[in-house]
Amino acid sequence: MTDIASLQTQLLADIAAANDPAAVETLRVAALGKQGSVSALLKTLGAMTPEQRQSEGRAIHDLREAVSAALAARKAELENAALDAQLAGERLDMSLPAPPRHEGSIHPVSQVMDELAEIFADLGFAVATGPEIEDDWHNFTALNIPETHPARAMHDTFYFDREDGEGRKMLLRTHTSPVQIRKMVADGAPVRIIAPGRTYRSDSDATHTPMFHQVEGLVIDRGIHMGHLKWTLETFLKAFFETDDIHLRLRPSYFPFTEPSAEVDAWYRVEKGRRVLGGSPDDGPQETNPGGWMELLGSGMVHPKVIAAAGLDPEEWQGFAFGCGIDRLAMLKYGIDDLRAFFDGDLRWLKHYGFSALDVPTLSGGVSSSGVGA
C-alpha cells in the first residue's frame, strides 16, 4: 500500500514539474504505457486473492485514475499557456497610425473617358471601339477622303511599309472617325455610339503629341437633323463641365465626311490669367469681360457618300457625327496646363492629377471628381 501511495506522490510531482507537452507525453508512457509503472501494478491484479483485490486492487485503480487525470490536466494547462503566449505575440495595437498605402491612380484621360461613357449612356449611346492600326480605306476613302484629297496630306499620317490582304495601305489611325464606318458596316442602322480611343499624327509641340485621344460620336436613324446634333452637344457639354453657364456657337466649317459641317466653339472668360469656360460675349465689353471663343470640336451631318460607303441607303438613313479631343477636354475641366506632361509617366504628376480608383463617375454621384491630389 505504501508503495502505491509513494508511487502516486512521485508521479504527481513529476507531472506537475513537466513544462512542455512532450514531457507530459513521456511521463504518460512511463506510467500508463505497456511497460509503464502503473500498468505493471495493474497486471498484478490477476494473481490476487478476492480480499487483496478488494483493498489493494481499488488502490491501484484509484492510482491510475489520479495519474491519468493529472496528465490530462497538466497537458491542457500547458496548451492553454502556449496559446496565450502565441496570442500575446500576435497582438496588434489598433491605435497605431496606418502604414502608408501604395496605391495607383486613374489617369485624367481615363477618368474623362469614363465620364463621357457615363454621360452618353444616359442619352442612349453605346461605347464602340476600333483598331488603332487601320487601313487607308476605313481611315480615309470611306470617309470621303479620296487618295488625291488634300485632307490626306493634312493628317500627317504614320504609314506602315506594308499593305493588308486587300492591297490597302496600313497606318495608325489619324482620328476616331473610321469607327463610324466599322460600326455601320458591322451592325447597320440605326446607330447611336461614342468611340473614345487613341489616335496618332506625326506632330509634336507644346499643344500636340504624336499620340493623343479623341472621342467620336455617331447617330444614324431616320429623320435626324442639325437640331438633334445641337441639342446633343449642348447637353453633353453642360453635363461634362457640370454647369449650365456654357455659351456655344456653331460655326460653319468643312470636313469631307460631313455636309453641312460645323465647328463648335464655347465662350471662355479669363480668370487670373487662365481660360475658364463660362459666361458669354453679352456679359460686357472686353475691358470688363475679357474672354473669347474656344474651339471645342468638329461636327456635322454625315455625308451621304459616307453612309453609302458603309453599305446603307442614304435616302433612308441620315445622321450626325462629331469628333472631339479628349486630352483638351481633360485639360480644360481639370485645369491642367501642359499636354506633354500627360504622357511623361511622371509619378508625381500622376499623383497630383490622378483620380482615386474608387471615384467612379456616375450621374447620381456627380460625373466630376475631386481627384486624388485634391
Ligand code: DAH
Ligand atoms: N475627324 C475629325 C478630326 O480628327 C474630327 C471630326 C469632325 C469628326 C467632324 C467628326 C465630324 O465626326 O463630324 O479632326
